[in-house]
Amino acid sequence: MNTLEQKAIVNINPEQQKKPTKQLKVSLIYGVAFTFIIAVLGFLMAKLPWFDHVGPLACAILLALVYRQFFGYPEKLRAGIQFSSKILLRFAIILYGLKLNMVVIFSDGLPLLLRGMGTIIFSIVVLMVIAKWLKADLNLSLLLSIGTGICGAAAIAAISPIIKAKDDDTAMAVGIIALVGTIFSIIYTLIYPLLPISPTEYGAWVGISLHEIAHVALAAAPAGQDALTHALLAKLVRVFLLIPVCFIFLFWMKRKGKLNGEAKLEFPWFLIGFVIMSFVGSYILGQKIPISNKTMSDVSVFTSFILTMSMTGLGLNINLKELRTKSIRPLIAIVITSILLSFVTFFSL
Structure with missing residues (x-):
């Protein structure tokens, strides 16, 4: 190699090395900004009539889905979009632990613990049996069964990395459960005046059978403060059960990986953060460290916003053609399961 060639390499290589780094930074910054x-x-769309019942997560997924179909996937922003859909998703799950008040659960919610476990087992078993009978996509159905049994989108987001779910399956599951949960919560409010039960019994039924915390609040609020308190307590018990359920699936996936000769499963460290934050919110904030309800409300909104950003990243992975063919049967399965769950939990009051 002559001297001229060596100089050319020295002059070119630094630029070639810097270029990918600059592109990555630009992709990261603009991709996160896009989400x-x-x-x-x-969030703005969720303030509109009807969409206010669906919630910002589902609205963001819908907007991302529409963008994908008209403009395609923004490849130049992939790094930032993936950062939102993966890193921010785990961060949001950690913050979600602040919603879980273990003091209330351990003092007043223990009788509801068995009912919460029953809801989770019923939802997973029944939905998966129906899905198998309908020949529905089993991975998507599993995500829906966990979301139905525990706490909707948050449960789906927490379990997805553990079972190695595809991003488009996760986004579809969140969208479906938001739609179904909204419809059921509206039906609950319409039939409540016709039910021969007390407000507290109605609240317990709502909290033990509906999908998301937002759905529980929507359905229980018209019955009064007592109903809303019991509903949220019953729901918090199911949120608490997200922790053992995640570890059960982690153990199952590890065992499945060993049997199939797959690589070692990465431990979901964000679950440890979820547990730590739940203890912080339950035993430190508000007790040892004074904190106002407004501050906690602001943190809750911030958590929802971060989760919405991550759902945007996931929604961009949805192909409309696949959505039509892949989601119909799991949708039927979750509707049937939700109807059965409503009847079973009502007659067990």
Whole structure:
């Protein structure tokens, strides 16, 4: 190699090395900014009539889905979008632990613990049996069964990395459960005046059978404060059970991986963060460290916003053609399961 060639290599290589790094930084910054903008639009859209029942997560997924179909996947922003859909998703799950008040659960919610376990087992078993009978996509159905049994989108987001679910399956599951949960919560409010039960019994039924915390609040609020308190307590018990359920699936996936000769499963460290934050919120904030309800409300909104940004990233992976063919049977399965769950939990009051 002559001197001229060596000089050329010295002059070119640094630029070639810097270029990918600069592109990665640009992709990361603009990609995160893109999911931020869609999340803001999702929150604004959720203030509109009807969409206010669906919630910002589903609205953001819908906006991302529409963008994907008209403009395609923004490849230049992939790094930032993946950062939102993976890193921010785990961060949101950690913050979600602040919603879990273990003091209330351990003092007042223990009688509801068995009923919460029953709801989770019933939802997973029944939905998966129906899905198998309908020949529905089993991975998507499993996500829906866990979301139905525990706490909707948050449970789906927490379990997805553990069972190695595809991003588009996760996004579809969140969208489906938001739609079904909204419909059921509206039906609950319509039939409540016709039911021969007390407000507290109605609240317990709502909390033990509906999908998301937002759905529980929507359905229970018209019955009064007592009903809402019992509903949220019953729901918090199911959120608490997210922790053992995740570890059960972690053990199952590890065993499945060993049997199939797969690589070692990465431990979901964000679950440890979820547990730590639940203890912080239950035993430190508000007791040893004074904190106002407004501050906690702001943290809750921030958590929802971060989760909405991550759902935007997941929603961009949805192919409309696949959505039509892949989601119909799991949708039927979750509707049937939700109807059965409503009847079973009602007659067990």
